Amino acid sequence: xxxxxxxxxxxxxxxxxxxxxxxxxxxxxxxxxxxxxxxxxxxxxxxxxxxxxxxxxxxxxxxxxxxxxxxxxxxxxxxxx
Amino acid sequence: xxxxxxxxxxxxxxxxxxxxxxxxxxxxxxxxxxxxxxxxxxxxxxxxxxxxxxxxxxxxxxxxxxxxxxxxxxxxxxxxxxxxxxxxxxxxxxxxxxxxxxxxxxxxxxxxxxxxxxxxxxxxxxxxxxxxxxxxxxxxxxxxxxxxxxxxxxxxxxxxxxxxxxxxxxxxxxxxxxxxxxxxxxxxxxxxxxxxxxxxxxxxxxxxxxxxxxxxxxxxxxxxxxxxxxxxxxxxxxxxxxxxxxxxxxxxxxxxxxxxxxxxxxxxxxxxxxxxxxxxxxxxxxxxxxxxxxxxxxxxxxxxxxxxxxxxxxxxxxxxxxxxxxxxxxxxxxxxxxxxxxxxxxxxxxxxxxxxxxxxxxxxxxxxxxxxxxxxxxxxxxxxxxxxxxxxxxxxxxxxxxxxxxxxxxxxxxxxxxxxxxxxxxxxxxxxxxxxxxxxxxxxxxxxxxx
Numbered sequence: 001x002x003x004x005x006x007x008x009x010x011x012x013x014x015x016x017x018x019x020x021x022x023x024x025x026x027x028x029x030x031x032x033x034x035x036x037x038x039x040x041x042x043x044x045x046x047x048x049x050x051x052x053x054x055x056x057x058x059x060x061x062x063x064x065x066x067x068x069x070x071x072x073x074x075x076x077x078x079x080x081x
Numbered sequence: 082x083x084x085x086x087x088x089x090x091x092x093x094x095x096x097x098x099x100x101x102x103x104x105x106x107x108x109x110x111x112x113x114x115x116x117x118x119x120x121x122x123x124x125x126x127x128x129x130x131x132x133x134x135x136x137x138x139x140x141x142x143x144x145x146x147x148x149x150x151x152x153x154x155x156x157x158x159x160x161x162x163x164x165x166x167x168x169x170x171x172x173x174x175x176x177x178x179x180x181x182x183x184x185x186x187x188x189x190x191x192x193x194x195x196x197x198x199x200x201x202x203x204x205x206x207x208x209x210x211x212x213x214x215x216x217x218x219x220x221x222x223x224x225x226x227x228x229x230x231x232x233x234x235x236x237x238x239x240x241x242x243x244x245x246x247x248x249x250x251x252x253x254x255x256x257x258x259x260x261x262x263x264x265x266x267x268x269x270x271x272x273x274x275x276x277x278x279x280x281x282x283x284x285x286x287x288x289x290x291x292x293x294x295x296x297x298x299x300x301x302x303x304x305x306x307x308x309x310x311x312x313x314x315x316x317x318x319x320x321x322x323x324x325x326x327x328x329x330x331x332x333x334x335x336x337x338x339x340x341x342x343x344x345x346x347x348x349x350x351x352x353x354x355x356x357x358x359x360x361x362x363x364x365x366x367x368x369x370x371x372x373x374x375x376x377x378x379x380x381x382x383x384x385x386x387x388x389x390x391x392x393x394x395x396x397x398x399x400x401x402x403x404x405x406x407x408x409x410x411x412x413x414x415x416x417x418x419x420x421x422x423x424x425x426x427x428x429x430x431x432x433x434x435x436x437x438x439x440x441x442x443x444x445x446x447x448x449x450x451x452x453x454x455x456x457x458x459x460x461x462x463x464x465x466x467x468x469x470x471x472x473x474x475x476x477x478x479x480x481x482x483x484x485x486x487x488x489x490x491x492x493x494x495x496x497x498x499x500x501x502x503x504x505x506x507x508x509x510x511x512x513x514x515x516x517x518x519x520x521x522x523x524x525x526x527x528x529x530x531x532x
Contacts, residue, residue: 015091023094027441027466030089054086064088067405071091074409 001069002079003037017077024075029054033068043069087439087466106442106463111433111474114395115499119435122397122497123472127511129398129417131483131496135173137393138479139501142177145337145389148357153365155380159203161335162188164386164480165394169498169508171195174389182384186213193220203332203384205251205293207231207265214238218246225249225293225332227266232280239286249291249332250277254312256296256305265295269312278316282324289326292316295334295384299343303355303363306333310367317379318371332382333364339391341428341477350428357388387480394479396422397435400471401450411445413467417475418449418456420489424482425458432458435472438465451490483509488517 008016013031015024026034032053036046043065051061072078112119115134123130142158149156159182160174166188171181172195181192184206192202199220207227209217214235217224226232226248235246251266252274267274281289292313296305310333317328338354346353368381398417406412419425432447442463449456458475467473486493496509 024091025094025441026091027087027089027439028084029087030091033089053084055083056086060088068089068091070405071409075091075093 001037001043004079007077009034090441090466107433110436116503117499119397126495126497129494132395133498134393135498135500138173141389145357148361152361153381157380157382159382159384161384161386163484165390165483166191167483167509168195218244223247225251227251236284245286245288247288247290249293251293256308258305262297278320282326291330291332292328293332298336299338300336303359306360307363307367310364314371328379330380330382335384335386337385337388339387339477344427344429390479391477396475396478398473400467400469411443412448413445414448416450418451420487422482423485431476433474434465435474441466
């Protein structure tokens with residue numbers, strides 16, 4: 001999933017969308033995922049990175065990442081695909 | 082070292098929330114109850130699990146008793162069986178000095194089994210069979226008559242005998258609160274209560290000992306009790322003046338609030354409810370100032386249930402699943418259903434996590450495990466990022482849940498009591514398929530089938 005180019009992501013988890021004026025907060029895991037996505041990584045790469053970073057089992061990582069990506073989409077933070 | 086994992090979460094930041102206090106998140110985990118580890122309790126006794134603190138029951142009882150006894154010389158509590166009639170719970174109250182207050186033949190038998198002397202059982206309620214009445218008369222119990230049919234039944238039962246029944250009438254009245262409870266007992270304002278008193282006085286087999294009222298439940302104003310006490314005092318005085326019969330006791334029933342928060346309440350329960358001292362001041366102040374001679378002050382009986390036991394009860398449960406609703410809200414499914422937590426229909430129960438979390442929280446709906454749409458424990462609550470198998474503690478569930486619970490879809494769980502030394506006792510075993518089906522009888526021709 002590609003994150004919109006103009007979305008601002010701070011290190012401590014503050015997100016700002018200049019297009020809509022909405023702001024969000026994410027937790028540390030959320031920052032980790034967002035930064036990977038902002039760098040243009042694919043969902044599969046992020047999934048793997050998430051597992052490595054936190055020593056996570058594949059099922060939990062997939063379940064949680066999918067839920068997070070759905071929320072990014074519903075908040076209009078992703079590029080139209 | 083790898084960082085601790087918490088699932089990724091994003092929250093939209095909103096300004097201008099409707100509640101001036103903002104939303105409150107229960108971050109502080111409850112890991113122990115009376116020094117006993119929550120995790121250990123659930124490992125040993127399963128999930129969900131009711132936990133009752135004996136220490137809290139005794140402390141609450143003593144606080145209530147002190148509020149009344151420091152203001153009035155003759156006070157007697159009677160434990161309201163319907164609020165929680167697990168034997169262990171009842172016996173804590175009886176050990177503290179409570180009589181028993183029962184509202185059915187079943188509860189009456191339970192009180193007798195527990196060893197309460199018959200003459201210290203108050204028999205309330207609209208449902209007393211002829212057999213119930215006979216036993217109550219035999220045991221010299223205090224029979225609180227609810228309606229004229231019951232009064233005439235009692236007269237018929239005792240006709241031609243030398244037995245005397247100790248009775249009181251239940252009086253309903255306008256205390257200035259809405260809704261007025263007028264379905265139980267005899268109405269004060271219409272003169273019905275007075276008619277009942279006069280009928281009793283003329284009966285050789287009936288001995289009028291008291292006047293009883295139960296003005297409502299979760300009474301948010303102590304003043305209503307002052308109004309009720311004054312009306313009962315007036316009835317007592319009129320009875321003494323016109324018939325010479327001295328009323329021995331005034332029973333103010335129950336209805337005191339626990340600190341649970343009612344649904345729709347803007348403020349937290351603890352911030353709006355009257356204290357035991359408020360109730361005591363309203364009731365005893367009225368009786369003391371009414372004008373009884375000091376040696377003729379009636380005994381004051383209280384049937385407080387909810388306010389004495391709610392806080393002592395906890396319900397421990399586990400997260401079965403978390404999911405997203407169509408509108409993007411989080412939904413958390415617990416193994417606690419409304420069938421065992423009936424009070425979730427009228428309270429927003431406080432729910433705490435039982436383990437540590439970060440400061441991140443989510444607004445979520447809390448659902449139970451039943452495959453029924455009504456199985457919702459909280460429509461909206463802010464909690465840390467719960468995941469499958471996490472544990473939660475629901476507070477203040479001691480009143481009514483362990484009596485109104487239903488065996489529905491799931492089985493009713495274990496109930497344990499932590500005694501004052503921190504020892505854990507199983508006081509009601511969880512149900513099994515066996516314990517449920519043993520009540521069923523399958524006709525012979527329906528015992529087998531081929532598919």
